[in-house]
Amino acid sequence: MYPYQRLDGDLFAVEDTEHCTYIINTVRQSFVYNDRENHHLAHALFLAGAATKLPVEKSAALMMLQEMEHAGLPGAMARVRHVLELVVREQAKREIAGGSADEVDWIELSHEHGLKNVVFV
Secondary structure, eight states: OTOOOSSSSSGGGGHHHHHHHHHHHHHHHHHHHOTTTTGGHHHHHHHHEEEEHOOOHHHHHHHHHHHHHSOHHHHHHHHHHHHHHHHHHHHHHHHHTTTOOGGOOOOHHHHHTOOOOOOOO
């Protein structure tokens, strides 16, 4: 993903929502089956959490990333979760101000907060 990747906005809103839900549910299933090696799903979970329009899914993504911290690779997972927290917070601010959550550039935001390297393992 890169800033303003999809400029057609709401044209694919339903498909985007379904795709984000699918990714989040896939990661959720890894927890159901007690998969302790699910850290490879962090990248997709991060992107789905940042892209979904549903606050409940953003919260679920954050919660699952936090659980991944406890299962292994706590430093890398903490950085990924921290960036998603920043993104979700900034998206909420933009929407309250009348803007769009899609305006938030997570790469730029991470650099602004001194987080130069986010490792997706």
